[in-house]
Amino acid sequence: MxxxxxxxxxxxxxxxxxxPLTPRFQQELQKLTLVICFRVAADPEWGIEKDIIFGGEVEKGYLKRLCFFNEDEARQQADFIMAATPQEWKKILRKDNKFLTDFMVGKITLVQGSKxxxxxVAPHANTFVDVLTQVPLQFPDEMSPVELAAYRNDAGVVREKLGA
Incomplete structure (x- = not known):
């Protein structure tokens, strides 16, 4: 893979x-209908020059979209926007830390929506992490200088397309 x-x-x-290849995702998320966004704080050392927002739209367990949002789109469409450093998101996605614990201690902040x-929706966090980790991930701190430069460039292209 x-x-x-x-x-x-x-x-x-x-x-x-x-x-859709993993039926348990839809089964475990079937009670959810929401748009949730995750803000990744800027960190130039990680090739992230400006905050990046990505998120997903789930309707009764069906994942309708998983995409990047600009600030206005996120604020208009998201039920929740949560923010953290890229290092914190890495810990969540590598399953070193749990979402709920880090949310409760303030490592993940709520930008929009109610606590x-x-x-x-927190009981579904582990399933959503599984959705986002179906493939092995390479984080910017694991990239070579050449890979990091390409990543930085690609992130800029994404922001440009979003008007961010």
Missing amino acids: DVVRYCAQEWLDECLRRY VGVLG
Whole structure:
């Protein structure tokens, strides 16, 4: 299985493509209908020059989209926007840390939506992490200088397309 870059278009596309191949995802998320966004804080050392927002839209367990959002789209469409450093998101996606624990201690902040609402969807966090980790991920701190330069360039292209 190919390794894909974290927070890159190919990662979101591949996770969306694979979603229907794992019936438990739809079963475990069947009670959810929401748009949730995740803000990855800028970190130039990781090739992230400006914040990046990605997210997913789930309707009764069906993952309708998994994509990047610009700030306005996220604010208008998302039920929840959560923010953290790329290092924190890496810990969540590598399953070194749990979403709910890190949310409760403030490592993941709520930008939009209600805390009570987040606690209502938190039981599904592990499943959503599984959705986002269907393929092996390469994080920017694991990239060679050449790979990091390409990643930085690609992230700029994504932001340009979004008007961000």
